[in-house]
Amino acid sequence: MANIFKTVFRTINLVLGFIILLTQSVVHAEDKLVNIYSARKEALILPLLERFEADTGIAFQLVTGKADGLLKRIEIEGEATPADVFITVDVGRLYKAKSAGILGQVDSPVLVETIPAHLRDKDNQWFGLSQRARVIFYAKDRVDPSELSTYEALTDEKWRGRFCIRSSSNVYNQSLVASMIEHLGLEKTEKWAAGLVANFARSPGGGDTDQLRAVAAGQCDLTIVNTYYYGRLLNSDKPKDIEVADKIGVFWPNQDGRGAHVNISGAGVTKYAKHPDTAQALLEYLVRPESQSWYGERNNEYPVSSGAEIPPTLVFLGAFTADTIELTLLGENNKAALQLMDRAGWR
């Protein structure tokens, strides 16, 4: 009998805990509040949001997750969505958010003046908040940078079995290929992708950091990754990471032409936002020079506005010409890019 009481007691305990859990998650009804769905990881956005709260007195609630999942969630929630702001990385996702009809228009002179036109939506539905370059990295002891020139030239036969890159499921690669489609046309890009696949040292897999480690280890000699992953290794407090970074050089491709491929992290205000004003205030806060510098300090990303401080790591990587293609086009070409990579055998 005592046993049964114990079990009952435990169950009640659990149920109580569960009720506490439920009430915790009921949405606050404050006015000075902004609800955020963010595909930027907690560690890469929370500190900035905490500063925002301290500076403006606007409280925030945050859910993080995968971009596509959150996007789908807002879409399904429809008019009832509690989300005011959708934060994500890669223009491909921002474009999808717009096409899915979940974003509303934001009329903010501050945003329009601060952010260059090619880094924001022409209908003011999404805005770039930081820039990230995806460029070539090479093994210093096996590749002479004078051998390198453009993304296109990576299909050269001399690189056979010497190139590593992550999977085509990765949206950064999709956007890179989408930009190539815009510049070269579908046919040439497909040929390029097939040529690149022919040069693969191994079947694609892992993340960008894994590609850098593979280059350092000698599994391949060249890769294409986002520069901030390299910056992280460079600034790591682990000697092993610094050793990896030391073996690798950065090469800015297409400097005589259109420039290096650049993507953004960005955000928009949802169409059915319950707090559109605080939402807009948040976006405007994120393009202030102090916030813009934070992206660089925290994650080696480039600012979208001029006037932000450039941290030493980015100075070390050097100045470069960036491709100023209108980023919306990358979103438009995303599907074509994905199918093209399927056909080229880029797994």
Place this chain on the structure above:
Amino acid sequence: MNSAAIENGTQRLKWRGLSPWLVVSVLLTLVILTPIITICTYLFHPPSENWGHLVDTVLPDYINNSLLLMIGVTFGVTSMGTITAWLTSMYKFPGRAVLIWALLLPLAMPAYIIAYTYTGMLDAGGPLQEWIREYFDLQYGDYWFPEIRSVGGAIAMFSLVLYPYVYLLARAAFINQSVCVLEASRTLGCGPWSSFFQVALPLARPAIVAGLSLALMETLADFGTVQYFGVSTFTTGIFRTWFGMYDAVAASQLAALLMLFVFVLVLLERWSRRRSRFHHTTDHFRRLPEVQLSPGKAWLATVACFLPLLFGFLVPVFQLIIWAVSTYEEMIDRRIIELAQHSFLLAGSAAILVLIPALILGYRNRTDPSAIMNFCSRLAGMGHAIPGTVIAIGVLIPFDLLDNMIGPWMRDQLNIETGLFFSGTVFILLFAYMVRFLSVSLQSVEAGLGKIKFSMDDSARSMGLSKGQVMTRVHMPIMKGSLLTAIVIVFVDVLKELPATLMLRPFNFNTLAVRAYELASDERLADSSTAALAIVVVGILPVILLSTAISRSRAGN
């Protein structure tokens, strides 16, 4: 037979057809199937042009890889799970007392975490290959080394963390089988090997297959591991199609194809259980003899049981600890306690909640093993093989519909703002877990119910116990071990669950799994290790509890 009897018979049939429990069970099945039905409605949209593209380019890969994974994992988990279960149940050898529970530990290790740790160790840039290169003064490519990011690697990862399903159920079957049956086989001239293959193994087969089908469903539903390894399977394909091409129709067609796979699995499992109503023919239970092996063989047994533990748990935990040592100070903050609380509460509530439908379906299935019920409980268990994100979408759609209907009504009539009462709270998450993990719970409940013979019910009733008393005083003591198994496995599974948690959780609500995933997917493996270790620690305690309970549950002890 006269006509009255026939009439009587049809009346009984009619009555049985309308039994309230049957109605409850069928309704329950329907509710649990809602997400899958929701996804299937996409099938009725006009087919998209992307389907042709998929068939031409990547579909053969998806099918090949998924099949290879299933075959490999079948081999891996069955061999590891059955051998360790048999050795620990029947023989004495050094370390056995510890191994009995320690063999369950890999259950607490999420597949994607073990994949990260092994990649960290075995990759071209990892310490092992680096050592090889330095020690032998070689360059990469001068020596052969298996590529961890491959189908083979994925099979190894899944086998190492999923074999405990088979071990758990097989061991419960072995220790519950009557020694007399085994001894009889020995007197009839079977050696130890043929007694194992001809008597023990066939008797335990339903349990082994049940464990195997759980492991295979988990494999098919996995996203994190295969994506990290760059192995394209149905799951990664569904994601690419749904989110990359934004084509819900083609994605759900892929999902339907995946369900077909699962359905075949389910049929196979049924087929293997077609004689599962054969109980043991004797009730002569006594302590298992626990044969003392010769020293050489005993050490061999120790090694055989130690290897799965070593590679499935100790090595990855060791790697996690190495990573954590350099990062834990930064990562242990006031939040991690909160994360652990959330994880624990969520897993605990889910484990108990899931048990309710499992008991209802299990009991119904026992008293009325009709084709309808059978089909219902199999169908309701299919959620285990569906990727968490697909389930999440399938749950969100109907719940948001409900919220969008109730919300305006409550506002107009009662002036109460309900917001997203169902879909914006933990409620939806718990429901998703129910869909995803019902089969896990159901397997254990059915295994427990299988131990209770109908003659036991009859004699208990004849001694004057009411139906309720039969349940509490006869069934519950017999089933205690199985129910505990159900609770603990679901607990640990929810603790590890990622995709649905990630997509459905409410504001300001994180769990250990979310924290570990976020840092790992941001390619900060070292930083993620603290949260990963915390998952393992929270998961270990109930696993150990479970193991002691099972050892005690054997009749004859």
